[in-house]
Amino acid sequence: MEIESMTKSGVDDKIVNIEENAEPVSLNITAPVAKQCSECQAEFGCGVAEASEQGGCWCQDLPAIMPLGTLSDCLCKACLAKAIGAEIMTQLNAAGSPKARLALAEPYRHQTELVENIDFTIENGRYVFSEWYHLKRARCCGNNCRHCAYK
Numbered sequence: 001m002e003i004e005s006m007t008k009s010g011v012d013d014k015i016v017n018i019e020e021n022a023e024p025v026s027l028n029i030t031a032p033v034a035k036q037c038s039e040c041q042a043e044f045g046c047g048v049a050e051a052s053e054q055g056g057c058w059c060q061d062l063p064a065i066m067p068l069g070t071l072s073d074c075l076c077k078a079c080l081a082k083a084i085g086a087e088i089m090t091q092l093n094a095a096g097s098p099k100a101r102l103a104l105a106e107p108y109r110h111q112t113e114l115v116e117n118i119d120f121t122i123e124n125g126r127y128v129f130s131e132w133y134h135l136k137r138a139r140c141c142g143n144n145c146r147h148c149a150y151k
Helices: 008-021 048-054 077-095 098-108 131-137
Strands: 033-036 043-046 120-123 126-129
Touching: 077 098, 077 131, 098 131
Parallel strands: none
Antiparallel strands: 033 043, 120 126
């Protein structure tokens, strides 16, 4: 029986039959774990429990540049971004040459979402792009930026 030639009651009967014979579907959705930031004590949701099923925790979208064992526990997004931003500056200063600094940022060029305290800060209501942002961009924009890595 083709769908075009079926009456509404015929379609309804087929749907009921399908629903009765369907296997139950288990949606294994894990809620984020409630955590408290070890820096500012703010509460936030840690997605590490759902990481394997949904592609990872939000923190995995940030540059994985922190040395292992640096942090005692999870940080909220704002505090983690500040810590990563400070670590990036430390590593950029240690890298020295412009070529080495560019090489440090190269693996993160695919990260296009801008993160406050890593890619930019807001000063007097204006966005100020960081040297890290410019290095990830891999070229000068010609706007005479304060933190231009290509001057």
